[in-house]
Amino acid sequence: MASRSFLPALFLLAAVLAAQQNTEKSYFIDDSSGTPRFVQRISWYPEEYALYYEVYVEDSVSRREILREKTGADHLDMSLPPGIYRYRVRSYDLLGKPSEDPPWEQFEVLPALKPELFSFDPAVIRPEPEKGPAASAFPKSLTLRGHNLENGARVTLRNRENGMETDGILFSRSEGNTGEAVFSSWPGAGTYDVTVENPGGLSVSLGPVTLLRPPRFRAGYFSAGYGPLFPIHGQFNTMLAGRLYPLGFFARFGFMPLKVNNFSFGFESAAGWNYLSSDYFSGVRDYRVTGHFANLKVHAAARMSLAEGRAVFALYGGGGLAAMLNFRKWSPEAPVPAVNALFPAGSAGFQAAWHFSQDWFAVLGLEYLYLFSADETNPGFLLPFAGAGLRF
Numbered sequence: 001m002a003s004r005s006f007l008p009a010l011f012l013l014a015a016v017l018a019a020q021q022n023t024e025k026s027y028f029i030d031d032s033s034g035t036p037r038f039v040q041r042i043s044w045y046p047e048e049y050a051l052y053y054e055v056y057v058e059d060s061v062s063r064r065e066i067l068r069e070k071t072g073a074d075h076l077d078m079s080l081p082p083g084i085y086r087y088r089v090r091s092y093d094l095l096g097k098p099s100e101d102p103p104w105e106q107f108e109v110l111p112a113l114k115p116e117l118f119s120f121d122p123a124v125i126r127p128e129p130e131k132g133p134a135a136s137a138f139p140k141s142l143t144l145r146g147h148n149l150e151n152g153a154r155v156t157l158r159n160r161e162n163g164m165e166t167d168g169i170l171f172s173r174s175e176g177n178t179g180e181a182v183f184s185s186w187p188g189a190g191t192y193d194v195t196v197e198n199p200g201g202l203s204v205s206l207g208p209v210t211l212l213r214p215p216r217f218r219a220g221y222f223s224a225g226y227g228p229l230f231p232i233h234g235q236f237n238t239m240l241a242g243r244l245y246p247l248g249f250f251a252r253f254g255f256m257p258l259k260v261n262n263f264s265f266g267f268e269s270a271a272g273w274n275y276l277s278s279d280y281f282s283g284v285r286d287y288r289v290t291g292h293f294a295n296l297k298v299h300a301a302a303r304m305s306l307a308e309g310r311a312v313f314a315l316y317g318g319g320g321l322a323a324m325l326n327f328r329k330w331s332p333e334a335p336v337p338a339v340n341a342l343f344p345a346g347s348a349g350f351q352a353a354w355h356f357s358q359d360w361f362a363v364l365g366l367e368y369l370y371l372f373s374a375d376e377t378n379p380g381f382l383l384p385f386a387g388a389g390l391r392f
Contacts (some may be wrong), residue, residue, distance in 0.1 A: 038112055038200070042087060043075035047099075050091040054098070060084040060106055084108050112200025113148040113176075119206075120144050120181075120194055126212045126308055142181040142194070142209070144170065150198045155181035157192040160208065164188075170196060189213040213358075218391040219266070223353075223363050224251040225387015229274040229293060234371070234379025240289065241278040248274035248293075250385045256303060268301045268316055270347075270367075272383060276327070291327030291339075295369060296320050297347050310355045317348035322371050343371040353389065361389050 042055065055076045057067040066085065067078060086104040093099075121143045144155070151172035158165045166187035172179045181194075193207030227250035231240050249272070256266035274293045280286060297320030304313050322345040328338040351365030367383040 037079055039077050039079050040109065041075055041077050042089070044089055046074045047091050049093045051094050051096065052092050054090045054092065055087065056090070057085055057087045058104075060086045080109050082109050082111050110200070112202055113150055113198050114202045115149055115153065115196045115198050115204045116147040117144060117149075117194065117196055117204045117206040118146045120209060123208075124210045124212065141183070142168075144179045144181055144194070144196065145177065146196075146204070147177060148198065149176045149179040149196060150200075151179075152199055153179075154197045155183075156195040156197070157183070157187050157209070158195060159187070160191045160193060162190075187211065218358075219257045219264075220253070220255045221361075221389050221391045222251075222253050223361075223387050223389030225249065225363070225385060227272055227274070227383055227385035227387075229276075230382040230384075232380050232382055234373075234377045240276060241280055245274050245276050245293075247277075248272065250383070250387065252389075254301060256301065262305045264303045264305070266301055267318075268299045269297070270299065271296045272385075288330040289328070290330065292325040293322070294325060295322040295345060295347075297345065297369075299347070299349075312353040312355065312361070314351045314353070315349075316351075319344065319346045321345060322369065343373055345372070346370045349383075351385075355391075359391055361391065363387055363389055 153170040155168040168183035195205040197203035229245040254268035256264040258265040276291045299316035299318035301316040329336040349367030353363040355361040
């Protein structure tokens, strides 16, 4: 503490009140001259027949008289250097007769430090939602850097638009060069100035710090977009000459009610459709195979959020049904009836999303779909997809 630079202005920290006079103490800062000066005030309840009062102040250790002053008011202002003092207030009636000497009461004047504030971290706060839809949590501390940041100082966030203030308390570190300002409540989105007021009453302000609107807890999402189909194995796929069927789309609905830190867990339902069309050129009998491939699955899903929730990566797996609809061979010489078939299906995949707002996101993914067919050909497909989605 000795290495700090003290101001000549000081403040009254504590005083014991004189019981029979109901005296009270307080202090204020006089900065009319441009240099802050602490003024201590001793006040008391006026007596009914008192003409004036005489106030005595002594050094409590040496008993040296510091101040003796008469006043007709019910208070006395003074500015004392640091030390331990005692005082008493004697009243005089209309005849100039003094009251009995009241007992001495002791008080102490401590040094007041002028805080300096250089920076704070973070300057932009994006609160994260807590484990449920109830509310969002304000990151309950700010790291302040400066000088003379005293332990127990009051830290105030003042909204620049409406003037609303939220108070916190400072826990000082590194001999007052840094500190953690802790707040008990979320003050609301807006632009704020940070004010540090040391226990002595001297203060400093710095800004702005921006508090963004907390993200509403969103457990559900919907996405849709483009999804081609790649046959990769199975005897059934030998009937399809092409290795890529570009015409298709997907739709996904997810609900992730369980959130643990950056991870969330839940389920997802996914549907897809692709149009199949292959041309065969044998040189003798050319023909075309066409059909529709549809699938509907339910997955268990696990998601991980990064980059303040903007990047989301997910793994999922499950099963459902897949169908070949109106699958037929077009040949003028030998027409073949259309085939409709339903297969149990298993699937697993990976997807990555980028949330460019609190509501909207873009998504990329890759899914493997396996069909359980009765003839044990068991075809497999890759289903890449890309699209956009909405959280709700």
